[in-house]
Amino acid sequence: MKTNLRHLRVFLSVFDTGSITRASEANLVSQPSVTQAIGKLERLAGQALFLRRPQGLFPTPAGETLANRVRRALLLLDPALTELAPRLRLTATAAQLQALIAVREAENFTLAARRMGLAQPTVHRAVTQLEQEAARPLFERTSYGMVATRPAQVLAQAARLAFAELDQAEADLAELAGREVGRIVIGAMPLSRSYLLPRALAQFRKMRPTLPVKALDGPYDDLMAGLRRGEVDLLIGALRDPPPIGDVEQTRLFDDRLALVARPGHPLGEGSATLEAAARYPFVVSTEGTPTRATFDRLIGPYHPPSLVETGSMILMRELLVVSDHVGCISELQVQAEIRLGAVVRLAVDLPGKPRPIGLTTRRGWLPTRAQADFLSALTAAAPPAL
CATH class of the missing domain: 1.10.10.10 (Winged helix-like DNA-binding domain superfamily/Winged helix DNA-binding domain)
Structure with a gap:
């Protein structure tokens, strides 16, 4: 309005x-x-x-x-x-x-x-x-x-x-009149795109069959800038510690662990292996500045793998693993579908350290509309049980 x-x-x-x-x-x-x-x-x-x-x-x-x-x-x-x-x-x-x-x-x-x-x-x-x-x-x-x-x-x-507040007002008023106005804009980080968001959207569609939803992907900094400008309603993905800036709030939904994955038949796929043994192979990892990469760097630091391919694309990681002896380091939940379909296997390598918190990032003081509150409920319901 x-x-x-x-x-x-x-x-x-x-x-x-x-x-x-x-x-x-x-x-x-x-x-x-x-x-x-x-x-x-x-x-x-x-x-x-x-x-x-x-x-x-x-x-x-x-x-x-x-x-x-x-x-x-x-x-x-x-x-x-x-x-x-x-x-x-x-x-x-x-x-x-x-x-x-x-x-x-x-x-x-x-x-x-x-x-x-x-x-x-x-x-x-x-x-x-x-x-x-x-x-x-x-x-x-x-x-x-x-x-x-x-x-x-x-x-x-x-x-x-x-x-942005006046746009929210328009949606609130339409809700009172029995109409739907506006849309929900989500900044979706990799884990949310492959695991949490599809389940939440399926649940949300049962409550709101027609309300438009726009899911954006891209670098974290770009999504954060859109959130702070009021162009994005919320971010879903790995939380930052500490929070990136004081005018946003983070809400934990669940915890996630990292896993090492490789093609079926990879030399490390037989029985248990060590992180030192895995580090003899080239790795596919997420880009610098992400929580996954920070954890990987901390774990792999003493071992110096021969090479790294950095990417935020699950598709590129999967296809490179399939045709080579690369090892991937990725969220266990994010790679769940590829493991289930047999495209990759989880290596029996124990990765020490705390699980990563996954959740929502919103503007401080953000007041959701009724439709946005329904979507938040769907997200909470879609989150996996605690580890």
């Missing part, structure tokens, strides 16, 4: 005071303007936000839901606006903030306009209006492009998260 920010502020004043008159005084607008703003929001929501009584306006469940999300959005946005210029709390528009975000990401007005589907002068004018209110430039022209100043970066990040 990226609607008129002024209307949302007026709505929140009506919610807090229960009075058109007091809301108009607090926002320095006329009473008809307040009534008009509430009417527009109710049309967007598709339901009443207030019950009109002689004693005043009383919020409906939809009004309470929207007020909660709007308050969360403004608590994110207003400190960043005030840091630039106090007047921006009253004058900044959603269109101006969307233009700021686009230019911040593209570092170019033409590319930003193209991404937004707008003319370049429109985007330039929106950013210029913010700069005039702030009485300072928001971007510095460099040889690499338009680089946002620190306050502009802070404001762009706050606006992203505020808009």
